Amino acid sequence: MDLPYLTISEASELLRKKEISPVDLTKALLDRIEEIDGELNSFITVLRDHSLKSAEEAEKQIISGTYKGPLHGIPMGIKDIFVMRNVKTTCGSKILENFIPPYDSTVVRKLTDSGATIVGKNNMDEFAMGSSTENSYFGPTRNPWDLERVPGGSSGGSATAVAASLCLASVGTDTGGSIRQPASFCGVVGLKPTYGRVSRFGMIAFASSLDQGGPITKTVEDAATMLNVIAGNDPRDSTSVDEPVPNYMKCLTDEIKGVRIGVPKEYFVKGIDSEIEKAVKTAIALINDLGGVVEEISLPHTEYAVSTYYIIAPSEASSNLARYDGVKYGFRVHGAKSLMDMYFNTRAEGFGDEVKRRIMLGTYALSAGYYDAYYLKAQRVRTLIKKDFEDAFEKVDVIMTPTSPEPPFKIGEKSDDPLKMYLSDIFTIPCNLGGLPGISIPCGFSSSGLPIGVQFLGKPFDEGSILRVAHAYEQHTNWRKKRPPI
Amino acid sequence: MEYEPTIGLEVHAQLLTHSKIFCSCSTRFGAKPNSQVCPICLGMPGVLPVLNEKVLEYAVRAAAAANCKVSNRSRFARKNYFYPDLPKGYQISQYEEPLSTKGWLEIESNGSKKRIGITRIHIEEDAGKLIHENSKNLSYVDLNRAGVPLIEIVSEPEISTLDEAVSYMKKLRSILMYLGVCDGNMEEGSLRCDANISVRPKGDDELGTKSEIKNINSFKFIYKALEYEIKRHIMLLENGEKVIQETRLFDSNRNVTFSMRSKEEAQDYRYFPDPDLLPVLVEDEWIEMIEKSLPELPDERRDRFVKGYEIPAYDAGVLTASKEIADYFEDSLKYFNKPKVVSNWIMNEVLREIKSDEEITSFKVSPQNLSELLNLVEDGTISGKIAKDVFSEMVLSGKRANEIVSEKGIKQISDHSEIEEIVREVIERNPNEASRYMAGEQKLLGFFIGQVMKASKGKANPKLVNETLKKKLLER
Numbered sequence: 033m034d035l036p037y038l039t040i041s042e043a044s045e046l047l048r049k050k051e052i053s054p055v056d057l058t059k060a061l062l063d064r065i066e067e068i069d070g071e072l073n074s075f076i077t078v079l080r081d082h083s084l085k086s087a088e089e090a091e092k093q094i095i096s097g098t099y100k101g102p103l104h105g106i107p108m109g110i111k112d113i114f115v116m117r118n119v120k121t122t123c124g125s126k127i128l129e130n131f132i133p134p135y136d137s138t139v140v141r142k143l144t145d146s147g148a149t150i151v152g153k154n155n156m157d158e159f160a161m162g163s164s165t166e167n168s169y170f171g172p173t174r175n176p177w178d179l180e181r182v183p184g185g186s187s188g189g190s191a192t193a194v195a196a197s198l199c200l201a202s203v204g205t206d207t208g209g210s211i212r213q214p215a216s217f218c219g220v221v222g223l224k225p226t227y228g229r230v231s232r233f234g235m236i237a238f239a240s241s242l243d244q245g246g247p248i249t250k251t252v253e254d255a256a257t258m259l260n261v262i263a264g265n266d267p268r269d270s271t272s273v274d275e276p277v278p279n280y281m282k283c284l285t286d287e288i289k290g291v292r293i294g295v296p297k298e299y300f301v302k303g304i305d306s307e308i309e310k311a312v313k314t315a316i317a318l319i320n321d322l323g324g325v326v327e328e329i330s331l332p333h334t335e336y337a338v339s340t341y342y343i344i345a346p347s348e349a350s351s352n353l354a355r356y357d358g359v360k361y362g363f364r365v366h367g368a369k370s371l372m373d374m375y376f377n378t379r380a381e382g383f384g385d386e387v388k389r390r391i392m393l394g395t396y397a398l399s400a401g402y403y404d405a406y407y408l409k410a411q412r413v414r415t416l417i418k419k420d421f422e423d424a425f426e427k428v429d430v431i432m433t434p435t436s437p438e439p440p441f442k443i444g445e446k447s448d449d450p451l452k453m454y455l456s457d458i459f460t461i462p463c464n465l466g467g468l469p470g471i472s473i474p475c476g477f478s479s480s481g482l483p484i485g486v487q488f489l490g491k492p493f494d495e496g497s498i499l500r501v502a503h504a505y506e507q508h509t510n511w512r513k514k515r516p517p518i
Numbered sequence: 519m520e521y522e523p524t525i526g527l528e529v530h531a532q533l534l535t536h537s538k539i540f541c542s543c544s545t546r547f548g549a550k551p552n553s554q555v556c557p558i559c560l561g562m563p564g565v566l567p568v569l570n571e572k573v574l575e576y577a578v579r580a581a582a583a584a585n586c587k588v589s590n591r592s593r594f595a596r597k598n599y600f601y602p603d604l605p606k607g608y609q610i611s612q613y614e615e616p617l618s619t620k621g622w623l624e625i626e627s628n629g630s631k632k633r634i635g636i637t638r639i640h641i642e643e644d645a646g647k648l649i650h651e652n653s654k655n656l657s658y659v660d661l662n663r664a665g666v667p668l669i670e671i672v673s674e675p676e677i678s679t680l681d682e683a684v685s686y687m688k689k690l691r692s693i694l695m696y697l698g699v700c701d702g703n704m705e706e707g708s709l710r711c712d713a714n715i716s717v718r719p720k721g722d723d724e725l726g727t728k729s730e731i732k733n734i735n736s737f738k739f740i741y742k743a744l745e746y747e748i749k750r751h752i753m754l755l756e757n758g759e760k761v762i763q764e765t766r767l768f769d770s771n772r773n774v775t776f777s778m779r780s781k782e783e784a785q786d787y788r789y790f791p792d793p794d795l796l797p798v799l800v801e802d803e804w805i806e807m808i809e810k811s812l813p814e815l816p817d818e819r820r821d822r823f824v825k826g827y828e829i830p831a832y833d834a835g836v837l838t839a840s841k842e843i844a845d846y847f848e849d850s851l852k853y854f855n856k857p858k859v860v861s862n863w864i865m866n867e868v869l870r871e872i873k874s875d876e877e878i879t880s881f882k883v884s885p886q887n888l889s890e891l892l893n894l895v896e897d898g899t900i901s902g903k904i905a906k907d908v909f910s911e912m913v914l915s916g917k918r919a920n921e922i923v924s925e926k927g928i929k930q931i932s933d934h935s936e937i938e939e940i941v942r943e944v945i946e947r948n949p950n951e952a953s954r955y956m957a958g959e960q961k962l963l964g965f966f967i968g969q970v971m972k973a974s975k976g977k978a979n980p981k982l983v984n985e986t987l988k989k990k991l992l993e994r
Binding site: 268271347 | 565566598608795
């Protein structure tokens, strides 16, 4: 049996029936990581000993009849932005190169409590700032469909690892598209839950009002399984919401008759790749055939989303990243003559270019005399964008759009043009500004064999509806069955 | 030319909660450095703050006592700056939407009452502490204090004299301590103040340029720092120079202030609402409940003392300035119900023996023991003069008055025949003085009293001695 290629639902069925061993499963993945991740670079840290121990424990428990549920014994990766006790947590940055936290993030705790085995920490753009995973201090991750191309970002390591079957699933984070865009680039499923659905405690902050953790998986069903475990109110995160968590598996009915699907006209504009446009329109037609009631809608403030995002996110980041000052933990340049020198040298050497660019942007936007014109105005536009969605959701249940305006680009292609890079997230950013749930799933391949993704957005806390529609679409297509050549 | 100063005070008060404002670490003072810290107050990656509800309650209590309007919705904001004692690189404070605004406190100024406006009271977290070892060119960071809850109380620039500034600070301290929300310990930094001050020619409408003096931590230093600063401003103005808007520090060894940074160097704190914390929503019912549950505050208690115990307003003011002293007074009255006598004893004797008002709670002479002493004077067992010696002994040994009196045999002689006998002997020994007294030299009575007291080793009841002497001298 080809263990690495199993989905969570397939593997957990076999594990529960004791037909496969968690240790064998974990070993198979560790072997595959050793074999091919040198090329892909999708892990910053591989937890060989830790994961084998965890798998052995899962095996003992399952054999003795204590089956904890569908993640028990499932080997998975986790983006290196999630703090894990006694395990190096770098956030893709030199400044945290040797940081070993004495505490667990809530997501890690929930996963380990449910019996999952964490095989390693996935590569990412430094502090989740980027759309290509080229901004990692630990080197770029490569797209398993074409090693010359980027896997998207910032959760590119997670998406690559899942697509290349180095782990059964991973957890990423999404501030402006960092789960969905790489999922789309790598041909896997990426779910960004509603802001407040998954605890941010121990998830290293980039932009606190936008960041949200969520699963990257091979199938929609696996995403639902993962969300069941990681969702829920956390008393340690004041912004996590005390809303009941439904059993998302029950939403996967394959029945979408009468579900109203809105297609925003602003998402099909000049500049979108023609093959992507065609693939998404074909997907829309299928949704229609399956009984979905498709109608065109308008989200009039969409064009301001990227500018709004690039004020709010860097502003929050400039403050969130102030703690990396060389005083308490992490990297410090020694031999400075003064405190100021220590700060300057440490941060100049510890942060990469993109991080420094955003810290400067944010510092500027929050400065006296500019605050009203930038930060406050951006917050007002954000309210308008939210309002667009509220109005749209009066008429429709789910919004359907392309995930990315273009297929995976070449490594280095946009490195010198940050603005061009920022536009990679043009279709994913509005969802974060609105705090909505969104999911990207495969909807085809380009003529050169690169994955294309389609995105479904839902009302706040209605992950159920987007999972339902995405699942129905997935069940009537075979995109997920295609494997990258590696 | 005559000048007048305008002063505004920003007071930081540590709240007496057991745990910190955003995590569950202890707030205890004086622990081993960095022993009361966790990933949250250390600002480690990914951690999030969760507001301690007690902090909100204490802050609302303070706001209500200072007659402030508590907002139904307030927000935390980040104040961004780099310093090694600030683990996150920002302080969580409140900025555009503070907890409460528009209050006032009443102080005494030149014998009349004056209201000082309070602009706002808001909640924030304290920073850690740096310890410098200059000989080794090393600095250490202690983050035990990082995350200890504070309220900042900002006054209007309505304080016009040094005495008013000190009175305001004393009144504020007293109220916070009555409320039980702050221990008022200025030495340990639980209560500290920044002063904004400007000077203008008397009668001018426009305020002068202000300077700010940071981190003043005693009443005396408030007075001294402001005194120096006013003189400095006046001297500059007299010489036709300009006062520079700047932040200064007070050197308490030399009683001078010196420049820390000018306005041009002033930091831009880049305040913005903290996205990690939700707006703080409080309902009117809750605010009212807290207002109703406020304890009796110093002013009310002073008025009650004046009316109920018929003691002078001055005495009542002194006694009620500290809750502990006022409690001591009222406890003493339970056993000895002569308010003016007790008040005199506390003001003249007790307060002299303690270094701080709070010390009275562990003072060796309990209210009950003080009353016992006063009862001994009252029933004539000892004289008032002896009582003071006994009191000193009580302070030293912690013994009860009765014990000391019987041990030392200093019981007053109030037996008529015994006193008559002493008086008779004294008159017999001093016939000349007796004749002169008879001839009209009245002041010699004092001489005789002295002789009698000496003969009785001070134990004779002075009142009886006086009466008996007059009678016996006349009889002669």
